[in-house]
Amino acid sequence: MKTLVALLLVTTTAITAQAAVTATDAFASIKKLQGEWRGPAMMKACRRRIPIYRVTAGGSAVEETIFPGTKMEMVSVYHLDKGNLVMTHYCMLGNQPHVKLNTRKSTASELVFDFDGGTNLNPRRDMHMHSVTLKLPSATKTGAGKLIVSGTSWEGGKQKSGCDSTLTRTK
Numbered sequence: 826m827k828t829l830v831a832l833l834l835v836t837t838t839a840i841t842a843q844a845a846v847t848a849t850d851a852f853a854s855i856k857k858l859q860g861e862w863r864g865p866a867m868m869k870a871c872r873r874r875i876p877i878y879r880v881t882a883g884g885s886a887v888e889e890t891i892f893p894g895t896k897m898e899m900v901s902v903y904h905l906d907k908g909n910l911v912m913t914h915y916c917m918l919g920n921q922p923h924v925k926l927n928t929r930k931s932t933a934s935e936l937v938f939d940f941d942g943g944t945n946l947n948p949r950r951d952m953h954m955h956s957v958t959l960k961l962p963s964a965t966k967t968g969a970g971k972l973i974v975s976g977t978s979w980e981g982g983k984q985k986s987g988c989d990s991t992l993t994r995t996k
Contacts, residue, residue, distance in 0.1 A: 920946035
């Protein structure tokens with residue numbers, strides 16, 4: 826019995842270690858998103874979601890622009906900070922939530938970012954983007970994969986809404 830428990834523990838640990846992703850590997854995956862994507866609108870005020878991912882700052886940051894050229898335009902910037910992958914979202918609400926990659930929840934194909942503070946907001950009161958999940962395109966498909974972006978917004982200290990958007994690369 827002890828041998829069986831030990832074997833299960835070793836197998837579970839090996840599977841968990843395989844599923845884990847490092848901040849550096851996750852950032853490399855986000856860099857591969859460079860280009861334009863298209864999908865359905867996540868907000869009623871916009872006809873379509875057209876995010877643009879751009880590697881910038883000598884490869885040290887990835888800029889994501891959503892709803893470019895509209896009143897709803899917003900920018901998010903991903904970068905490594907002392908071994909962590911972080912993102913700041915410059916929101917149309919005038920606040921700047923910060924999220925950090927949760928390496929325990931993330932895998933090579935799904936990156937989970939959790940709220941990690943912000944500026945111009947009180948998270949117990951103000952509406953803000955609170956979490957983001959990126960389900961990355963399959964590595965086995967070249968250019969044909971789908972990017973699924975999920976997010977939650979919070980207001981009054983609790984989740985207000987969530988949304989998903991399935992995107993296809995156009996450029």
